[in-house]
Amino acid sequence: MSALLEAKELRKSFGGVKAVQGISLSIPEHSIYAVIGPNGAGKSTMMNLLSGTYQPDAGELLFAGRQLAGLPAHQRVRLGLARTFQKIRLFKQLSLLDNVLAGFHIHHKVPAWQYLIPGAAFWRDWTHCREQGMALLEFVGLADLAMQRAGSLAYGQQRMLEIARAMATGPRLFMLDEPAAGLNSVEVGFLLQRLKDMRERGITVVVVEHNMDLVMKVADHVFVMDRGEYLFEGAPREVQNNPKVIEAYLGGEFTGGLDS
């Protein structure tokens, strides 16, 4: 499998804090790629560098052979990168369906004047987006609540809605920042299945995650960071048995993953 996203020697500092110090990684297409590491490892900074929320101080970033450095977040979406946020950022005042509809922003093909006086092309697009939006809500198990306000959802449902909204952009590479945080075990099981479904649909999935159980069950490849630096990478089983990784996690959270 060829690499869809490649990072070379990425660096990012915030004042004196070196959040990411020369990270290189290569994410193969059609895989589930997990980035793990203890708190403060620089995982979220890494995610923000890949998505364009931050620009790197140094290093190269290639997506399908194209240079990403300098491209703002909204332009990367057009190339096929989508993401969710560690701290959920929904449009809380809007309905679930409207949240997902906003995700189709880059896909509307309507002559400009039809936004003022709707014509046939407008209504075709309108219908198509709503059908697709409902299908995405179905995918994350929220179709019954389509017309409710997003802010009224339970925490786990909000996470799933954010996933549906990002999927509306039609990503080739989908990055999820701690998607299992705050989910109960049933919800984690559902999420796990959905991640596998995304891979089936040909989406390359990147998961930044604390939940080792999920990572070990679903990831094809695991990349371990610690204090902004590369620690180890490999298949889940290799990572599980690596002494450096176990030490970084001080046995705490990680043995939980080993037991199950």
Add this chain to the structure above:
Amino acid sequence: MSRRVADALSRPVRWPAFLGALVVIALLPMVLGTPYWRGILVVCAMNVLLAMSLNLVIGYTGQLSLGQSGFFAIGAYVTTVLLKSYGWNFWLAGVAAVLAAGLVGLLLAAFAARLRGHYLGIASLGFAVIVYQILINWESVTKGVRGIYGIMPPPPIRLPGLPEISFGNQATLFYLVAGIALCVYVILDNLVRSPIGETLRAIREDEISAASLGVNGARWKAFSFGVSAAIAGLAGCFYPGFVGTLVPDAFGIVESFTMLAMVIVGGMGTMIGPVIGAVVLTFLPEVLRGFGDFRLIVYGLALTLVVLFMPGGILQAWQILTARLRGTEASESTGGGR
């Protein structure tokens, strides 16, 4: 197709409301028959345009703008100066004024790209102050505080085979401005229901999130400011011909705050809310004339009470009230609450 998808695809029926609005507009000058009240009606139609324009920026895009009086002024002065000093046709001058206001709106949007919330509010307020100062000091063009006098209403429209439509009386001027306001309402209503509206609301709710969906925040904020400014400029075209004179004091920052009050009192982020707000705040001072010198105190008190007890504006208060009435009826008929 499942029922859920069918729900998602149901379109609102709007033509009865449109017909209703047409009838109301047609009847108003007959109900309020004196020249005085008809004058208030014209002011009301302009205020509706102004409130709708500001609502696009504040209510739908979530950008605090206190500079709307500046765009209103640009519309009024550009029309009048082109008309009086350069002998342009009124309608052509009006188009130029709308474009000028829209372009300046795009300029202000350059600030909006960098500033948020209160900071943008102050910057836009500064813009209104600058426009006001230019009107006062650029005497060779604006005649400064002395003002421009003897401005005629829009010229009559002569269509072949039809009687001439003259705007010398306030009933026809009202029909003209209210008709334009209704057209602007319909077009804006289409716009905010379209994917563009979805994009603007996404920016209002969370700009970083919107960027993660491919939304170029700076570009769409500029769009919103530009359209909003152009509509305020459109309202400005009709003001000088209605009043007959043009002085800078008509475009002080107080006007910006009055427009803001219309949007908030009516219910921002909805189409009909600011229309209600504009109507209420235009007629309230007139209705309160019985209070004599206390009029403005009562006006201020009424504003404060509305904001205090109806945080979502008159429209939301009305919706809550009707929902409650309907809710009690429903629970009686079904024999249970939620």
